[in-house]
Amino acid sequence: MRLGFTLLEMLVVLAVLAILGVLAIANLNAYVQSSRLNQARQEVAEALRAVGNRALTESRGYTVTLTTGTASRLEWANSDGNVGSLLIPNGVQIVSLTPTGSTIQYAGRGFPINQYRIGLQLGSRPVREVVLLPTGKVVTP
Structure with missing residues (x-):
């Protein structure tokens, strides 16, 4: 009767644990990226809501300008000039605006x-x- 494990048994267990660790890290990385993207999406949505509320409260038009690429941002302004901005967090980029262009127009009643x-x-x-x-x-579908 022997006590303990052989070297081969230990190596097999370590290999299985290493494979499981790699899979767990890959899934964790995907989860973190998805969370960062959702957070950025919520911040953009909240900024758009705030601009609409300001346009409604002040009864004046607002323009939201989008900057795409690595330093993506939203900047909103009324007829007096820039009022605020949001730098898109976590390395998330704005890649498109439909209809094409780089501005969103709000009417004085707070509607786009x-x-x-x-x-x-x-x-x-x-x-x-x-x-x-x-x-x-x-809406954030």
């Missing part, structure tokens, strides 16, 4: 002129959108 779709992306993750409806509602 059109329906807008803003595409956000982090790395190779699928594009996620923030949709601004003509009613002023912001």
